[in-house]
Structures are given as C-alpha cells and as structure tokens.
Amino acid sequence: MQLAGILHRPESEDTAVLADHQVLLRIQTALTDIVKVxxxxxxxxxxxTGAPMQTAVLEKGLATQANQYWTLTLNVPTNRLIYGFRLTDQAGQTIGYGDDGFFDDCAPAWATTSHYFHLPYLHVSDAELPPAWxxxxxxxxxxxxxxANGDTTNDPAQVQAWGRGPVKTDSFYGGDLRGIIDHLDDLADLGINGLYLCPIFTSPSNHKYDTLDHFEIDPHFGTKKDFQELVDAAHERGMHVMLDAVFNHFGTASPQWQDVVKNGAQSRFADWFHIHxxxxxxxxxTGQLNYETFGTAATMPKLNTQNPAVRDYxxxxxxxWIQQLNIxxxxxxxxxxxxxxxxxxICGALRAVKPDIYLLGESWHDSPSLVGNGQFDALMNYPLTQPILSLFNHELxxxxxxxxxxxxxxxxRQPNQQVMFNALDTHDTARMLTVLHDDPVKMQAALTLLMMxxxxxxLYYGTEVGLAGGPDPDNRRCMPWQPAPKQTAMYPVVQRLIAWRKANAAFLxxxxxxxxxxxxLLQLQRQDATQTVVGQFNLGTTSQALAPATTTVLSHGLADDQLAAGGFSLQVR
Structure with missing residues (x-):
C-alpha cells in the first residue's frame, strides 16, 4: 500500500458543506493502488454514549496523472461528525486512516477517539455557499x-475609424456605454445572461486599468445616467452585471498619487503606497523606480492595502456601485x-450590503487560499480552461x-467549483480562434467542451462571430457589426451551445x-438518474464509431454513428 499517496484534510477543499446536515467528503490515494475506501x-x-458507528463506501471519482479521488456525500442529522477511513489495496491489505495518521484496522484502534477526523459542527454559514444564480x-x-460606438459626441480627440487596424496600445475607437445599451437585445438573442465589463472608471488609457477616479464613469464612455440605464435594461432582460475593480494599484493620474508627487513624505497619502x-x-x-508598481509599469503604483484607510476607501x-447603481x-x-x-x-463588507453579490478574483494559477474563508466565491479559472486549447492543438x-x-x-470545494469563471480567451490572452490556427471547427469543439x-x-466579445486576434493589443480589436452577427457561420453554433447550457444548468x-x-476518441460524460450527456471529440486521424444516441444537440463530422477525424458531437443518450 502506497501510504504517501493517501491524503485527506478536514476543513479544506476535501470537505464541503453543501446544505444543512449535508457534507461532501473527499480523499486522495495513489493511482491504481487502492481498490476500496x-x-x-x-x-x-x-x-x-453507546450509539453504533456507521459505515459507508466511497465512490471512485476523478483521477489525475498521479492520484485517484474518492468521494461521498453524507447526511449528518445532528450536524456533528467524527470519521475515519478504512482503505483496502489490491493485495487485500487494509489500514485505518484518520486525524493522527495511519492505524491498524482492528477493533481497539477503531475505539480510539484520537484516530478520528473531527467536524465538530456543520454550520451552513461557514460553507459560504456562492450565489445560486x-x-x-x-x-x-x-x-x-x-x-460599439453608440455616441460619437463623447469620442476621444484621437479617435480612429471603427475597426481600422492595426490595433495599437494607445488606439482609441470610441466604444462606450451607449453602444452596449444599443446591442443588449443582440446579446439577449444570443442567450447571454451575465455581462462582465472591463473597467469603466475615469482613466487616461483605453483599457482603464490605471484608474484615476473609481467613483466616476470615464467621460469617453458616458455618464452615470447612461450606466444606470444599462444596468436597468440588462436586469429587464434577465442579465446580471459585473464591474471590474483594480485595487492592487492606482494610476499615476489619481489624486492620491499626485498628492504624493507634490508633497512627498508629508503627503497624507504617502502610506497609501509602497514608497522607498x-x-x-x-x-x-540605478534607473530603478523608488516605489513599487504592478509588474514593471511605472504608471501603476502599487497600493498599500494593509493600511486601514486604504481598505476603508x-x-x-x-x-x-452596489447601493447606488445596483450592480x-x-x-x-x-x-x-x-x-x-x-x-x-472587503468581501465581508460587500456581502453585508448585498448577500447574493458574486465576488470574483483574478488569478492565473491555482489559488485555493483565495476562495472561501471570507474571501472570493470563485477565480478566473485559467488553469482549467487553457489546457483545452492545448488539447485541440495537439500539444497535450x-x-x-x-x-x-x-x-x-x-x-x-464543489460549490465554488460550480461558479468558477471559465473563459477560453479574455482581454489578456490571444483570441481563441487565432490560438487554434484559425480553425473554426476546433473553436466550436473547444466551446462545446467548455460548456460541459x-x-x-x-465568452469574450466577438466569439460569436469568430473574431480573431493575437496577443495584446491585437486581441482587443473592434467588434465587427457588419455583416450582422446572426449572418455569420459561427453565431448559430454559439447560440445553440448557450441555449443548451442554460437549459441544463441544474443538471450540470x-x-x-x-x-x-x-x-x-475523448469522451466526457455527465450523468444523473434522469439523463446521460456525452461530448465526443475525435482527436485522431481516422473516423471513430460512436454508440447510438437519442438526441444530437450539436455535431461536426458525424454521420451514421461515425465521427470523422477532427469531428465532435454533443449528444444525449
């Protein structure tokens, strides 16, 4: 038995309170070593006081390159739980595993309290369940x-003709809030029910990540009245609205930083930043900056967020923006x-204002320490989504x-995994179509896998029309509105996938x-007591036979239960 492969940690991602009296437990073992848990x-x-210990068998779940996971959902009537694991390997050897490590699988050992993991009381409030919506x-x-440029009267002085390239880091094209309002019906028709807007606050740049004033809409985007109209119109269409906040750093044009520039160490904002x-x-x-920044960007001085005054601000x-504009x-x-x-x-304060607020953090790597424990509901899930592109490019x-x-x-934890933010491309990455070598079928297959x-x-704007683009700034091309999105080949595929995803949200x-x-032939299966859905992706060079299905939601290269090389299908069995 490979003891080094066995791991369970209580009150971590290995234990998830799902509801009152209900907890999901998970344990890791070495791959192919254990046959029963x-x-x-x-x-x-x-x-x-004499009540008997209960026994249950865990289900064999997902396997990584090195480990097997086993899971079980327990109902706990009293919300108090102690538990230990009994593991059996391929040779039939058994061992106990609990809070103090491994112990012999014998009655005296199982009668010892210190061998058990403890969840003293299951509080639903501690579960910090993300917003269900x-x-x-x-x-x-x-x-x-x-x-979209919906109001040419607020265009920057240096505005370029819409869509004229190449796109540069300092290009301005005049997109604004009015343009978004004008196209809400288009997004509703596509099936979108959540809008994520990159920063809209006052800033000298086109990207607005070097914020000057977080309390004001950038005048080139419009006014607060425009934004309120946008939020209200989105809500009328069943859409939620998410804004983007930049709290790691401010822009050098911000009044706080300018006060430091003017007054130096005497500035009341001197300890708002990391200044040396x-x-x-x-x-x-030396040529080195004497203050800390985001990356190496001199125009983005890093905030000292451990300063209580900064936190309050x-x-x-x-x-x-929650209380006044209802985001x-x-x-x-x-x-x-x-x-x-x-x-x-911050997260505690915002949940007090709006209990079902969705709080999302940006991280490009595994960051479980940022999720739960009073912090975020979810993260931008790049580690999950980026391998999808590598798969279809045959790099994995x-x-x-x-x-x-x-x-x-x-x-x-499972509740947080259900709301992780899964994107195949964003304003910080090359466009999906470009990464996939301008192959629309691969793009459709990647989106199908994502939706499952x-x-x-x-979706990053323009996905529905197959918008291409290399790394920043080329990934920030203007949205093409001619021809109309509905007339493009990609649009109906994306629309159908979104409709399927929304209709099956509870199932998924x-x-x-x-x-x-x-x-x-890679097959991803989602199954419950009522239905089985299978996504099938032929990554080889010859056709593959598929099992018969009752319904085909979407496919390419499928005929007579044969899936062509490079083809994919989404089917219900």
Missing part, C-alpha cells in the same frame, strides 16, 4: 472601448497580489489533458462527471 462515522457524543449564468466579457524614497520617481544612478468604492458582481484585478486580510474585510495528449483537468477540478465542464462559462451543477478514452 470505506468511512466509519458517528456523532461523537452519541457514539460515546451564478450556476445558471453564461457570461459575456466586454472591453468597452472596442464593443523621495521624490518619487526613477533613481538617476476601497469598501466605499465597491459599496457605492450584481465585482471582478477584482490582480487579486493574488493583494493580502488576504484586505479581501476578507488526451490522457494528459484528462489528468490535468481532473487535478484542477479537485482544487476547490463545471463552472460558469464566459449536480451530475457526475467522467471520462472515457478510446484511442484518440
């Missing part, structure tokens, strides 16, 4: 400067570079893809997920 459990107080949401990310010398700027001898900003969610830029204490204070074998994806699915995975899918949030690999 049982759990012995009880209410400790009742057990100590997010599980039913298909997001649409808009880079406001490039989506005055006057702030570049050391003439950030709470004022985020609360204002539904916040996405926080560079969340992994801000201290956890700040996020707990199907077997390796399955292992990596399952690993990501085990990083967070746990989490809330997000609770159904079992499993994989099957036959040669180069």
């Amino acid at each position: 049982e759990i012995k459990y009880a209410d400790m107080y009742l057990w100590q 997010v599980k039913e949401t298909v997001w649409y990310q808009i880079f406001p400067e490039r989506f 010398g005055y006057p702030v700027g570049q050391d003439p001898e 950030l709470i004022q900003i985020t609360s204002y 539904d969610a916040w996405r926080f830029d560079v969340a992994d570079e801000v201290d956890h204490g700040t996020w707990r204070v 074998t199907p077997k390796a893809y399955i292992g990596k994806t399952n690993l990501q699915l085990m990083q967070y 995975l746990p989490g809330a899918p997000c 949030a609770t159904s079992q997920l499993s994989w099957q690999l036959t040669g180069e």
Whole structure:
C-alpha cells in the first residue's frame, strides 16, 4: 500500500458543506493502488454514549496523472461528525486512516477517539455557499472601448475609424456605454445572461486599468445616467452585471498619487503606497523606480492595502456601485497580489450590503487560499480552461489533458467549483480562434467542451462571430457589426451551445462527471438518474464509431454513428 499517496484534510477543499446536515467528503490515494475506501462515522457524543458507528463506501471519482479521488456525500442529522477511513489495496491489505495518521484496522484502534477526523459542527454559514444564480449564468466579457460606438459626441480627440487596424496600445475607437445599451437585445438573442465589463472608471488609457477616479464613469464612455440605464435594461432582460475593480494599484493620474508627487513624505497619502524614497520617481544612478508598481509599469503604483484607510476607501468604492447603481458582481484585478486580510474585510463588507453579490478574483494559477474563508466565491479559472486549447492543438495528449483537468477540478470545494469563471480567451490572452490556427471547427469543439465542464462559462466579445486576434493589443480589436452577427457561420453554433447550457444548468451543477478514452476518441460524460450527456471529440486521424444516441444537440463530422477525424458531437443518450 502506497501510504504517501493517501491524503485527506478536514476543513479544506476535501470537505464541503453543501446544505444543512449535508457534507461532501473527499480523499486522495495513489493511482491504481487502492481498490476500496470505506468511512466509519458517528456523532461523537452519541457514539460515546453507546450509539453504533456507521459505515459507508466511497465512490471512485476523478483521477489525475498521479492520484485517484474518492468521494461521498453524507447526511449528518445532528450536524456533528467524527470519521475515519478504512482503505483496502489490491493485495487485500487494509489500514485505518484518520486525524493522527495511519492505524491498524482492528477493533481497539477503531475505539480510539484520537484516530478520528473531527467536524465538530456543520454550520451552513461557514460553507459560504456562492450565489445560486451564478450556476445558471453564461457570461459575456466586454472591453468597452472596442464593443460599439453608440455616441460619437463623447469620442476621444484621437479617435480612429471603427475597426481600422492595426490595433495599437494607445488606439482609441470610441466604444462606450451607449453602444452596449444599443446591442443588449443582440446579446439577449444570443442567450447571454451575465455581462462582465472591463473597467469603466475615469482613466487616461483605453483599457482603464490605471484608474484615476473609481467613483466616476470615464467621460469617453458616458455618464452615470447612461450606466444606470444599462444596468436597468440588462436586469429587464434577465442579465446580471459585473464591474471590474483594480485595487492592487492606482494610476499615476489619481489624486492620491499626485498628492504624493507634490508633497512627498508629508503627503497624507504617502502610506497609501509602497514608497522607498523621495521624490518619487526613477533613481538617476540605478534607473530603478523608488516605489513599487504592478509588474514593471511605472504608471501603476502599487497600493498599500494593509493600511486601514486604504481598505476603508476601497469598501466605499465597491459599496457605492452596489447601493447606488445596483450592480450584481465585482471582478477584482490582480487579486493574488493583494493580502488576504484586505479581501476578507472587503468581501465581508460587500456581502453585508448585498448577500447574493458574486465576488470574483483574478488569478492565473491555482489559488485555493483565495476562495472561501471570507474571501472570493470563485477565480478566473485559467488553469482549467487553457489546457483545452492545448488539447485541440495537439500539444497535450488526451490522457494528459484528462489528468490535468481532473487535478484542477479537485482544487476547490464543489460549490465554488460550480461558479468558477471559465473563459477560453479574455482581454489578456490571444483570441481563441487565432490560438487554434484559425480553425473554426476546433473553436466550436473547444466551446462545446467548455460548456460541459463545471463552472460558469464566459465568452469574450466577438466569439460569436469568430473574431480573431493575437496577443495584446491585437486581441482587443473592434467588434465587427457588419455583416450582422446572426449572418455569420459561427453565431448559430454559439447560440445553440448557450441555449443548451442554460437549459441544463441544474443538471450540470449536480451530475457526475467522467471520462472515457478510446484511442484518440475523448469522451466526457455527465450523468444523473434522469439523463446521460456525452461530448465526443475525435482527436485522431481516422473516423471513430460512436454508440447510438437519442438526441444530437450539436455535431461536426458525424454521420451514421461515425465521427470523422477532427469531428465532435454533443449528444444525449
């Protein structure tokens, strides 16, 4: 028995309170080593007064490249739980595993309280269950400067003709809030029910991540009246609205930073930033900045978020847009570079204002320490989604893809995994179509796989028309409105996938997920007691036979239960 492969941690992603009296438990073992995992459990107080220990068998769940996971949902009538695992390997050897490690599988050992893991009381409030509405949401990310120009009177002086390229880092095309309002019906027709807007606050740049004033709409985008109209119109169409906050840093044009520039160490904002010398700027001898920044961007001085005055100011900003403009969610830029204490204070304050607010953090890597524990509901799930593109580019074998994806699915508690923000491309990455070498079939297959995975899918504006683009700034091209999106070949495929995803949101949030690999035919199956849905992706060079299906939702290259090389299908069996 490979003891080093066995791991369970109580009060971590291995335990998830799903509802009152209900907890999901998970344990990891070495791949192919263990054949059976049982759990012995009880209410400790009742057990100590003579009530029998109960036993259940865990289900064999997902497997990574090195480990097998086993899961079980327990109903706990008293909300008090002690438990230990009994593991059996391929040779028939058994062992107990609990809070103090491994122990012999014998009656005296199972009678020892210290061997058991403890969940003293299951509080639903501790579960910090994410807002239920997010599980039913298909997001649409808009880079406001490039989506649509609805009001030419607020265009920047240096505005370029819409869509004229090449796009540069300092290009302005005049996109604004009025343009978004004008196209809400188009987005509703596509099936979108969540809008994620990149920053809309006052800023000198086109991207607005170097904010000057978080309390004002950038005048080139419109006014607060325009934004209120946008929020109200979105809500009328069943759409939630998420804004983007940049709290790791401010722009150098912000009044706080300008006060530091003017008054140096005497500025009342001097301790709002990480400053190592005055006057702030570049050391003439070393060429190094004497203040900390986002990355190496001199125009984005990093905030000292451990300063209580800074935290209070950030709470004022985020609360204002919820209370006054009725937004539904916040996405926080560079969340992994801000201290956890700040996020707990901000997130707690915002949930007090609006209990079903969705709070999303940006991180490009596994960051379970940012999820739960008073912090975010979810993260931008790049580690889960980026391997999809590598899979269809044949940079990952199907077997390796399955292992990596399952690993990501085990990083967070199940309720949080259901609302993770899953995007195949964003304003920070090259466009999906370009990454996939301008192959629309691969793009459709990638979107199909995305829609089947746990989490809330997000489309980057222009996906529905097959908009291409390389790395920033080329990935921020203007949305093409001619020909009309509905007239493009990609639009009906994306529309059908969104409709299917929304119609099956409850099923996808609770159904079992499993994989099957036959040669180069990758199959993802979602199944519950009522239906089985299978996504099939032929990554090989020859056609593959498929099992008969009752309904085909979407396919390419499928005929007479034969899936052509490079083809895919989404079917109900």
